Amino acid sequence: MATSKDVAKLAGVSHTTVSRAFKGGERMRKETYDRILQAAGELHYSPNLLAAGLRSQKSSTAGIVISHSGVAFFMNLVQELENQLQRQGFRLLISFDSGDPEKQQNAFQAMSSARADSIAFMPIAPPPKKKTEMLEQMKASGIQYIQLFNDALDGFGSVLIDDVGGALAGTRHLLDKGHRRILMIGGYNRIEGFYKAYEEKKLSAPIPHLPLLDDDLKICRNNIRQAIIERKPTAVFCISDQIGAITYGILSELKYHVPDDISFLAFDDSFWSESLSISVIGQPIAEIAGNIAGKIFSYSRGADAPRSPASSRTVFTPFLIERNSIRDISQ
């Protein structure tokens, strides 16, 4: 492939000047600039980022490592992020860890070897025993690590979702529509918002939430099915799109029609939710991606100054998307 020297020769300048032209053409005669771009065009010159990165110690490359690939949310997030990065001339490396700490370490290693400037990832609990060493290495690496949806690690920036707020808003909505026998399916911190919504109205939840402790989806499925049959909820509230899909399948099998026979609400938006007209607690994906991109840009730009891993923490609030899966039984 053509190099900057080839372009320089054709344009009758030095390769230093070519380099300058490709960095925006500051402090340069417009004529020279145009001549260089013309020459570059003729030769199909594509600046070698390996060389540039090696010299400048910035690769203009970010990495993202995904834990739960099944969730449509992440695909959309990755796409949004890549779009924003691309506009600023950044590239995106992708890797998957399936929630396995060892795989996550491997992904870090691979991306760090490629000298990614920043790596966004979802901290996996429980971390390996050599946690302290790992943290030190991460901090010493010169790479900006960005925690996604979980700020388990100290000293690193994070972008978070207000899970409690989302569950609160969702439950409140169901309560407002007259539902009391709400079955919250799934555990983690989101249940806090569930109970809080009842408290706000001086009520107590007649059906406790259903934790999904088992990793085996079949067992989860059975537990959900049983809970729906036995607890007779008027509404279900699912912790994720995945749990939502399983639950919707059970409802269909049971020939419960949504929303006539039972109301339905789930976290995370997806194409299926939209098509089935399911009300959902959505995440502001574009804004989340924008925030991650912003962290990446500011870190890479600030790299001239001594890199200060400012560990900023941003929280995004999920919002209700009303569709037609919830029946108003309030009168």
Added chain:
Amino acid sequence: MATSKDVAKLAGVSHTTVSRAFKGGERMRKETYDRILQAAGELHYSPNLLAAGLRSQKSSTAGIVISHSGVAFFMNLVQELENQLQRQGFRLLISFDSGDPEKQQNAFQAMSSARADSIAFMPIAPPPKKKTEMLEQMKASGIQYIQLFNDALDGFGSVLIDDVGGALAGTRHLLDKGHRRILMIGGYNRIEGFYKAYEEKKLSAPIPHLPLLDDDLKICRNNIRQAIIERKPTAVFCISDQIGAITYGILSELKYHVPDDISFLAFDDSFWSESLSISVIGQPIAEIAGNIAGKIFSYSRGADAPRSPASSRTVFTPFLIERNSIRDISQ
């Protein structure tokens, strides 16, 4: 970060030897090898791929550019591919073009600047006017371009799906279950298999397929709805997971229960299809990913010899995954 020279100093060897150790340690005293790895471990040495790539002219990086990010299939494919690449020490760049030829060119440019060894992509029709120039540039780039699910471009390898075969198998299955009034929803080459299945049985299709010519999903939705109401099919066969989702939503709205009131079959597997127990024409994702990975590896390895862009063409056959969305009405 530590460099090979740092490791060399600590291990008491030259950095040449360090490099050799990291390439597998051929022709080297085991003792030396161990000493180097030990030193590298202490220093958290991570070989600089930018430097290695610059010198060796191979980056051990592949790229994939996705057109239809909405389809769960692609997320799974990317994950499978990344897993296989990762095991061989390759990294994966990802980009999205939303089916826009210009965005696709930008993605090529960005990846080519990063000196990706191979780029997998879905050829977009209609290509830009400067098609010939584009093709020449792609061929001259030294990058292996791999066409996905479409071999519109001459001279590049491709991995394809036998769409006709998939539609044939699906329609045949429906016919075997006694269905005749099958509404095939969606167009493209898959419809060929649809009609072929009827021909095999000396039948002619009582309901023509429903092409989805409009880009506007709302209009598509209306067309599908109307066709279902007016044509009274006993079974629908959807061209993709996305169309499947829309159609399933319409059925649910119409209070048609699957499979009691109507049978349902769609292309592409997804978590929602599985959860709703929808029979599906699935793609052998792991094998497809394996084939792409294989093309990437063999090209990168063969790079010692003059790079011969062997334009191999591999076709994968979709297969039926039977679940419970099709009623047997054959007796």
Added chain:
DNA sequence: CTGAAAGCGCTTACAG
């Protein structure tokens, strides 16, 4: 506004 020189951290012949 432009250029010559040095150097980023590796790999690759070549030599021994």
Added chain:
DNA sequence: CTGAAAGCGCTTACAG
């Protein structure tokens, strides 16, 4: 089995 030297293609002071 190991090392010294050259060079990949850029960017970055420095000089003019």
